[in-house]
Amino acid sequence: MKPLKYSTVEINHCNDFFQKLIHLSSRKVKLMKFAWIMVEGTNWDRKKEAITTALESGIDHIVDFTDVENIQKLGNVTIISDVEGADVVMVGRNGEGDGTLVIPSDLSQSKDLAAITSFKRKGKKVAAYVEITSKKHEELASYLGRTADYLILLGKDWTVIPLENIIADLQKEDVKLMAAVSDYDEAKVALETLEYGTDGVLLCPRDTSQIRKVSELIERIDSESYQMKPATVTRVEAVGSGDRVCVDTCSMMSPGEGMLIGSYSRGMFLVHSESLESEYVASRPFRVNAGPVHAYVMTPGNRTRYLSEIETGDEVLTVDKEGNTKTTVVGRVKIEKRPLMLIEAEYEGVVLRTILQNAETIRLVGEDGKPISVADLKKGDKVMVYLDESARHFGMAIDETIIEK
Numbered sequence: 550m551k552p553l554k555y556s557t558v559e560i561n562h563c564n565d566f567f568q569k570l571i572h573l574s575s576r577k578v579k580l581m582k583f584a585w586i587m588v589e590g591t592n593w594d595r596k597k598e599a600i601t602t603a604l605e606s607g608i609d610h611i612v613d614f615t616d617v618e619n620i621q622k623l624g625n626v627t628i629i630s631d632v633e634g635a636d637v638v639m640v641g642r643n644g645e646g647d648g649t650l651v652i653p654s655d656l657s658q659s660k661d662l663a664a665i666t667s668f669k670r671k672g673k674k675v676a677a678y679v680e681i682t683s684k685k686h687e688e689l690a691s692y693l694g695r696t697a698d699y700l701i702l703l704g705k706d707w708t709v710i711p712l713e714n715i716i717a718d719l720q721k722e723d724v725k726l727m728a729a730v731s732d733y734d735e736a737k738v739a740l741e742t743l744e745y746g747t748d749g750v751l752l753c754p755r756d757t758s759q760i761r762k763v764s765e766l767i768e769r770i771d772s773e774s775y776q777m778k779p780a781t782v783t784r785v786e787a788v789g790s791g792d793r794v795c796v797d798t799c800s801m802m803s804p805g806e807g808m809l810i811g812s813y814s815r816g817m818f819l820v821h822s823e824s825l826e827s828e829y830v831a832s833r834p835f836r837v838n839a840g841p842v843h844a845y846v847m848t849p850g851n852r853t854r855y856l857s858e859i860e861t862g863d864e865v866l867t868v869d870k871e872g873n874t875k876t877t878v879v880g881r882v883k884i885e886k887r888p889l890m891l892i893e894a895e896y897e898g899v900v901l902r903t904i905l906q907n908a909e910t911i912r913l914v915g916e917d918g919k920p921i922s923v924a925d926l927k928k929g930d931k932v933m934v935y936l937d938e939s940a941r942h943f944g945m946a947i948d949e950t951i952i953e954k
Contacts, residue, residue, distance in 0.1 A: 581771050582740055582746075582748065582749055582767045582770050582771055583610070583725075583748065583749040583767065584608050584610075584736075584749055584750050584751075584752050584763055584764065584767055585608070585610040585611070585612055585629060585727070585749065585750070585751045585752065586599065586600065586603045586608050586610070586611055586612065586751075586752050586753075586754070586760065587611070587612035587613065587729075587751055587752070587753050588600065588613075588753070588754070589753055591615060591616075593616060593619065596613075596616060596620075597619075597623065598757060599754060599757055599760065600620060600623055600626075601623060602757045602760045602761065603760050603764075604623065604624050604626070606760055606761050606764035607764055607768075608752075608760065608764060609624070609625065609626050609627060610626070610627045610629060610637075611626050611627070611628055611629065612629040612630070612639070612751060613628065613629075613630060614630055614631060614642075617630055617632075617635070629676055631643075633668070633671075633673070636674065637673075637674045637675065637676050637698070637699065638668050638673050638674070638675050638676070639675075639676045639677075639678055639701075640661050640664045640665050640668070640675055640676070640677050640678065640693075640697070641661050641677050641678030641679055641693075641701075642678055644660060644661045644664070645659060645660060645661045645679075645689060646661055646677065646678045646679040646680060646686075646689070646693075647678065647679075647680050648680060648682060648686075652685050652686065652689050656688065656689060656692045659689065659692065659693070661677065661689070661693060662692065662693060662696060665677060665693060665696050665697050666696060669696065674698045674699075675696075675697045675698050675699070676697060676698065676699035676700070676701055676727075677690070677693040677694065677696075677697035677699070677700050677701065678701045678703070679693065679700070679701070679702055679703070680702075680703045680704075680705065681702055681703065681704045681705075681711060682705055687711050687714060687715065690702060690715055691714075691715055691718045691719060694715070694718075694719045694722055694724045694726070695719070695722050695724070697724055698724065698725065699724065699725045699726075699727060700715075700719070700724050700725070700726050700727065701727045701728075701729055701751050702715065702726070702727065702728050702729065702747075703728075703729040704728075704729075712728060712739065712742050712747070713742055716742060716746075716747065725748040725749060726747045726748050726749075727747055727748060727749045727750060727751050728747045728750050728751070729750070729751040729753060730750045730751070730752055730753070730763075731752070731753050731754065731755055731759070732754070732755060732759045732762075732763075733759055733762040733763055733766060735750075736750045736752065736763045736766055737766060740766070740767070740770060741770075750763065768875075771876075772873065772874050772875065772876075773849070773850075773851065773866065773874045774872050774873055774874065775809065775847075775868060775872040775874065775935045776872055776935070776936075777819065777868075777870060777871065777872045777933045777934065777935055778896050778933070778934055778935070778936055779896070779916040779931040779932070779933060779934075780816075780894035780895060780896040780901060780931070780932055780933075780934040781894060781895055781896070781929060781930070781931060782892065782893070782894050782926060782927065782928055782929065782930040782931075782932060783893050783894060783895050783900070783928060784891065784892070784893035784902075784928070785890065785891070785892060785893075785923070785926050785927060785928070786890060786891050787888065787889070787890050787891075787907055788889050788890060788891045788904065789888070789889060790886055790887065790888050790889060791841045791842075791886065791887070791889045791904070792841060792842045792857075792884050792885070792886055792887075793838070793839075793840060793841050793842075793884070793885060793886075793887045793889065793905075793906045794839050794840060794841065794842055794844075794856040794857065794859070794882060794883070794884050795836060795837070795838050795839065795882065795883040795884075795885070796808065796836065796837050796839050796846070796856070796859060796865065796879060796882055797833075797835055797836050797879070797880050797881040797882070797883070798835050798836070798837075798865070798867070798877045798878065798879055798880055799835070799877065799878040799879070799880045800835065800867065800875070800877045800878070801824075801834045801835055802822035802824050802834050802835065802837075802867055803822075803824060803834070803869075804821075804822075804824050804825060804920065805821075805869050805870050805914065805918050805919075805920075806821075806822055806824070806867050806868065806869045807819050807820045807821040807822045807837055807867065807868060807912075807914060808820055808822075808837045808839060808846055808847065808865060808866065808867060808868060809846065809847035809866065809868055809935050810837075810839050810840045810844050810845065810846055810847075810856070810903060810905075811844060811845050811901060811902075811903045811934075812843065812844055812845070812901075812902050812903045812904060813845075813901055813902065813903075814845060814853060814937065815899070815901070815936065815937055816896075816899060816901040816934050816935060816936045816937060817845060817847060817853075817901075817903070817934065817935050817937075818892065818894070818901065818903045818913055818932060818933075818934050819868060819870065819913065819914040819932070819933040819934065819935070820837055820838070820839055820840065820903075820905065820911075820912070820913060820914075821837075821912035821913060821914050821920040822834060822835075822836060822837050822867070823836045823837070823838060823910060825912075825920060827909070827910050829909060829910060830910060835880070837867075838905075838906055838908075838910070838911050839856055840856060840903060840904055840905050840906075841856070841889060841904050842855065842856055842857035842884060843855060843856075843857070844856050844903060844904065846859065846865055847865070847866045847868070847935075848863075848864060848865050848866060849864050849865075849866060849876050856882075857884070859879055859882050860879065860882055861879055861880060861881055861882070862878065862879065863878075863879045864876050864877065864878055864879070865877055865879060868935075869918075870914050870918040870933055872935070887906045887907075887908070888906065888907040888908075889904050889905065889906060889907055890904065890905060890906075890907040890923060891903075891904055892904070892905060892913070892923065892926065892932075894932055894934060896934060896936060899936060901934055901936075905923055906923075907923065907924075908923070908924070909922050909923075909924040910922070911923045911924075913926065913932040913933070914932065914933045915930070915931060915932060915933070916931035916932070916933065918933075
């Protein structure tokens with residue numbers, strides 16, 4: 550086979566492309582927060598109630614040392630324990646981490662470190678556990694955090710745990726930092742310490758109400774927000790038929806909520822959910838009649854995807870008129886041939902366009918937050934849009950000039 554030959558122009562283009570990827574990968578990315586749960590004691594009924602509540606709240610990582618088999622029967626869970634068969638092996642319990650063993654002056658001789666290294670060589674995920682009772686334990690935590698996949702910190706007096714020092718010390722390491730907490734207030738402090746906080750928390754709840762509160766806290770912290778603008782409609786016209794996409798989600802949307810949809814990456818329209826009753830069809834609060842197959846839809850992490858790519862199990866963002874978002878799981882996507890119409894709007898010189906199904910039940914969101922049917926839409930109406938100065942490459946926002954028309 551002859552070697553491939555590339556022109557200077559093609560080589561330069563490739564170099565530019567890879568430089569953009571390097572720049573993109575160097576950006577600070579907001580990582581999703583998470584929670585694990587550990588129910589102390591041996592009362593199985595209490596433990597079962599707490600774990601069931603956790604699973605219902607979206608927390609499926611369970612720390613346990615006595616009832617692993619029973620817990621696995623409760624659902625699809627990830628077990629964190631101190632035995633090799635666990636999904637994530639915890640090191641530090643009955644070791645240096647909890648004070649059972651003396652920490653050596655030379656941390657490279659740490660028995661906990663040796664155990665972590667051994668498990669890692671076997672391909673296991675490892676969580677190091679350290680109780681911060683002294684400066685030496687703080688140093689041990691930072692040292693183990695350079696090898697372990699997770700680092701769980703427990704402070705006897707939570708108000709004085711040197712969390713800031715450890716976060717700063719391990720900021721560039723590939724470790725998920727966690728704080729052991731007992732309630733919502735402690736979780737909030739841990740997750741918001743410094744600019745980024747810990748990556749997660751190990752919740753040891755006093756009662757089940759704290760489980761739901763911590764789950765809601767994490768959902769609130771992780772939710773993204775988009776600055777919505779009122780754009781003026783400048784054009785509305787039928788454009789023939791095409792393949793349009795209905796996105797049916799696993800969540801119920803309220804009036805005023807929908808999805809960000811658009812033909813251009815530089816701006817998207819807030820397309821309203823089918824959450825309103827109509828004389829033509831019953832409401833479908835889980836659905837957004839989104840647009841044609843080529844259109845973008847906003848997904849978590851400020852990434853767009855083509856509507857034609859979305860399928861069962863994917864995640865999309867539902868958005869309200871204030872720009873508040875929720876991550877929603879897609880239950881089904883339907884693609885059908887339908888009559889279409891072009892919508893054009895302008896905001897401060899920026900022209901946006903999208904294509905939607907031409908039907909009375911398809912709505913955008915007005916400046917007042919109320920839905921407007923595309924059948925009633927006219928020039929001069931105000932509709933809510935999201936503007937983005939970035940271009941898109943494989944759905945990711947990048948600093949590049951792209952002409953869309």
